[in-house]
Amino acid sequence: MKSEILYPGAFPMVRVELAAGENIKAESGAMVACSPTIDIESKMEGGFLGALSRKFLTGEKFFFQTLRASRGPGEALLAPTVPGEIAILELDGVNEYMVQKDGFLAGADAIVIESQMQSMSRGLLGGEGFFILKISGKGMLVLNSFGAIHKIELKPNQEYIVDNSHLVAWSTTTSYNIEKATSGWVASFTSGEGFVCRFRGPGLVYIQSRNPGSFGAWIRQFIPVSE
Amino acid sequence: MSPNALCFGDEFPAAGAPCFVQVDTGGLTIAFESDEGDGVREATQFSALTVSAGGIDHDHLVVKWNNIRGERTLYLKNPDVIRAFREAVPDHLDAPLAQVAERVRQVRQRRRLVWGIVGGAILSSVLGLWLGSDILVEVAVSRIPVEWEQKLGESAYRDFLTHQDVVKEGPAVAAVEEMTHRLTEQIQNNPYSFQVTVVKSDVINAFALPGGYVVVFTGLMKKAENGEEVAGVLSHELNHVLQRHGLERIVKSVGLLTAVAIVFGNQQGLIGMMKQLGIELLTLKFGREQETEADLKGLELLQRAKIDPSGMIRFFERLSEKGEGRMEWLSTHPMSAARAERLKGELAALPKTLPVPFTFDWKQVQASLGSQPVAVP
């Protein structure tokens, strides 16, 4: 399996080359184009309950698609829905990442995707919602972001504070506390951004340079409201 | 040899260096992967180690020590390595290791419990759909503790007030306090300690948040012809709180699934869900049945408090007559003549009591708000 980011920047695509028999998991709807040798199977990841929980609790990701090069080698072009960068991570079997529900674009077949429930206080206050994806295993993991994707590297015990709506993914070796944002961070309680995450290293934290919620609110002001 | 741990140190990447940890009788041997075949090896004695729980779920075993290259931090998760480590370590690490193991066990147990709740929730939402969802919403609401409701309301309330011009003292505050006191002392088994704040604003409005946090705008007080009219609105708002209408709305909006989760003991999940769905407490609209209930219960409460209920009816009538001004209460409270009529009918059915007037002078209260009372033809 080989992968390459095309048109890096705001409107990228990923090209994945598959050898005969190889397959890849992709977010449903990520597929743009592919060779005729590739078959698409919709498959529930993590069994019935896992799929249900994703459907009900993290949004639309009921199914992941499996793209399989069943009739010979071929390639697939994948793209996210929102404008923003793509990052490719290589998992080696020991490093694991928590990924916010919209951050997953695709992954090698040998990566394991679990829906995980956040601890009460985190799900309660964190903007990333009650369920997030925990990704482990071995192979390629493709993340997508809204805006640019930025990597924060944390040494052991080094701290960093992130507005939770900008989170994309973070290593499971990090830990974090949810804190109420001080006034500089936040417009109001009702904007839903009243909380920030204080991360502690070691590990990586990937953030996105734009906040989808704020962007939505900004767009809405231009949409005429009909009574 | 595939890696079974991550090692952190000054010269390693921030994501950690994948390594292979082997537990020997006297300590650990760590082999790092390298592109040139034979990897680098490091060894350390058990006596140099400290251990703790770490990672996002506190289920990693974190082992630290110092060597000539600086501090080393090892994140272990592989159960085989952890077992081997536990068996081999000397006594001084037993206690911290036991703590780590306990912590991991708790995390696993919690996860099982949580999934049990979700499974139960899915199962019973199917059941709930079958039996009727309103009952379920009611049961869910009744399971939410008042303290939790207060926390929810209080944060919205405090946040709202920081952006407002609060009237802290004076005749208006005293008058509203007197009304609140008269009303609340008639509520039996009242679990709420109501807080009523007067906010300087021309909007003709008042609202109540879950948990008993009430705001009355000076615009409403200027518009009212007497204290009884304001007390009528207040009584209506207090009954939204007492009947837990806000919670009912929230539970309904976040869906049956959450409602079931609440019944099964996960009350706190609601706030998370609410934030996700962007429900805004301050713009929460009540349903028509809830408004009717607040009207009727409000009327009864006025009656018990010996506050003339005709003030409430009169105020509603005036609001329904004309749409001039910024009648904000109207946006959340569609007025109809029918609504006032129903209250009149209800009032006629209640036993007559002799009203006890308020101690304040309404004209004085209004004068303290800084403008002439609005003349009503």
Ligand SMILES: [Zn+2]
């Ligand atoms: Zn009302």
